[in-house]
Amino acid sequence: MLAGLRAGAAGLPFAPIRGFVGSDYLSVRPDIKSVEDPFGTGRILVVGPINADVCFLHGFCADENGDVLMDRLSDADLVAKGANLVIVSVEKKVPDLNRARTGSMRFLSGLHVDYLVEAPGGAWPTACPEKYGLDADCIRSYLEAFKQGKFKEWLDSFLEKEGPK
């Protein structure tokens, strides 16, 4: 998946990958193909590019340029870089990001961003690292409602709630 996202972000037709030989993936994944390495090291597997139609990404903050500071431990910026439409929500809009990266944040250039929304708590019920954690009770209630075919009722009650703690 990483290799496919990387190829998608770079506008390349495929990317070589390591491993997967000996697994059952090759019989169920038509997007993985074996080719001859033109540099003469033998056969190598390649995957096609992944270009999402729409990428939704939630970050910590963003400025007027659409420049975003997001979780350092995420590779979601790769999804954005290869997507055809990028919608970013952030906890907070700031006047000037000034590219002031702190150790725990990753910079995503606004050049990749199509739309920006200020949405405090926008990652909820999943986590926004260092801001709020995963809301396990809320996710459990979603799973339960989904199983009973009551997603719409769950969504209505979710939208009534106040947001992450």
Add this chain to the structure above:
Amino acid sequence: MSTPRTPDTVDIMIYAMSKEIKDNAITATGTLSPIPASACYLAKMTASPKAHLAILDSPDWPFEGELEELFNMMHRGKVDLFFLSGAQIDQQANTNLVAIGPHDSPKVRLPGGAGSPMVYLYSSRVVLFLRHQTARSLIKRVDFITGPGMGDIPERRGGPTRLYTDLAVFDFDPRQGLVLSTLNPGVDFEEVRNKTGFELERPADLKVTEIPPPEIMELIHGPVKEKVAAVYPLFAADL
């Protein structure tokens, strides 16, 4: 003075697995791996203070981004050890994280293999773990090979070396696959045999997995618990 705590299966697994971790080498753990993560922190506090750890989702993750740098280093042969599990593990040490039943109409759709089909070939060593060994999780043949354990794969750099479960420790033999090595304290051979989905041979000198001594128990339930809470809060709360 408080009564010393009696080690349970999780303590036994953490202590045994901590001995796999080497100084001056990179050990990495992936998603849903609280026992390996605890073993890493314990090793760092005891026998392997110079171990280089890459514990996914931890505040001390040593890379920018999620997995790309770790996988690249693995491609280049720089990662010594990775801990891997599966919904099914078989006698040949194949793992399955894709589907129970036929791939296209599965009984259970699993989360997917993520990096494991690469990791299994490119990490110098892979140590397997299984939190609940049953005749349905440790079986003769997995429904879908996600990580290939045995077989002649030219690009294989490393591969499985051992399997730790809540009942026993298995060694990996390149010809026979998984073979019983030690029984965890309080577990007898019959129980392990009943909870193994393939024919199990009783080794001539079947020993018992080492029980964590009191000073190790203090570390596990003190500083290790504290470290692991930053990654796996629910697991740490139960520790």
